[in-house]
Amino acid sequence: MYRIEVDPHTHSVISLHAYSTVEECARHAAERGLRGMAVTDHCSLIMAQREHSVEAISNQRVLPDEMYGVRVWKGVEIDIVDFEGRLAFEDRPDEFHPEKTGAELLLSSRDFVIASIHTPFDRDRGTVEQNTAMYLAVLRNPYVDVLGHTGRSRHAYELSPVLLEAKRLGKAIELNNSSLENSAAVSAKPCRAIAEACRDLGVPVTVSSDCHSAFGIGRFSAVERLLWELGFPEELIVNRTRESFEAFLEGRRRRLAALAGA
Numbered sequence: 001m002y003r004i005e006v007d008p009h010t011h012s013v014i015s016l017h018a019y020s021t022v023e024e025c026a027r028h029a030a031e032r033g034l035r036g037m038a039v040t041d042h043c044s045l046i047m048a049q050r051e052h053s054v055e056a057i058s059n060q061r062v063l064p065d066e067m068y069g070v071r072v073w074k075g076v077e078i079d080i081v082d083f084e085g086r087l088a089f090e091d092r093p094d095e096f097h098p099e100k101t102g103a104e105l106l107l108s109s110r111d112f113v114i115a116s117i118h119t120p121f122d123r124d125r126g127t128v129e130q131n132t133a134m135y136l137a138v139l140r141n142p143y144v145d146v147l148g149h150t151g152r153s154r155h156a157y158e159l160s161p162v163l164l165e166a167k168r169l170g171k172a173i174e175l176n177n178s179s180l181e182n183s184a185a186v187s188a189k190p191c192r193a194i195a196e197a198c199r200d201l202g203v204p205v206t207v208s209s210d211c212h213s214a215f216g217i218g219r220f221s222a223v224e225r226l227l228w229e230l231g232f233p234e235e236l237i238v239n240r241t242r243e244s245f246e247a248f249l250e251g252r253r254r255r256l257a258a259l260a261g262a
């Protein structure tokens, strides 16, 4: 079996439909032998917290970087809102810092950013061409590190161009345990195809719980089973150790430093 030390996708009460505090998540993470976790609450125009999500998540600075021996990275899971690959709050000036958009303000100061689709912005879920272009645009957003649960969002896309672009840019594709455990009917087939293509193309992935309660932190078993069946190379899992995840985030820091200097 795989040994995975970091859970890179977790939700706290700040997401409103999740049930544990960051401290509870960290305590459970420590008990499960994890060495790191990223707090990635939802930044969304549609889900419960709406307008307050930029403000609420920006205040992660009050949290320590380490709790119970677990490194806690301050991240976010932000909504993709259209086929152009725009993200939530990308088109609105921030309430307190109107010289920046809400998205820019929030994403530029996070350790880690996942971009995912939650509420459908198109009833028909788009064409494969539209979705492929959308995911390419999201990957080219310098603030985004990972495409979240693309296997369960029902926006089918062409795998090779998207996965290879992620690889070229030093980004990762998420393999989400919750997708396989809680919505297997929709997700099992696409998730398997994505994992297989990542294996064949050598594309980095994150393996995550996407837990909405501390009791689910570090739960990766459904993805691990799939990876085991596929003979998936461990070195492509960027969160396999605290150090490998640090190295992945170092790529983000370099990218953003280059952007600031440009």
Ligand SMILES: [Zn+2]
Residues within 6 Å of the ligand: 077, 116, 117, 118, 148, 149
């Ligand atoms: Zn999500």
Ligand SMILES: [Zn+2]
Residues within 6 Å of the ligand: 009, 011, 077, 210
């Ligand atoms: Zn999530």
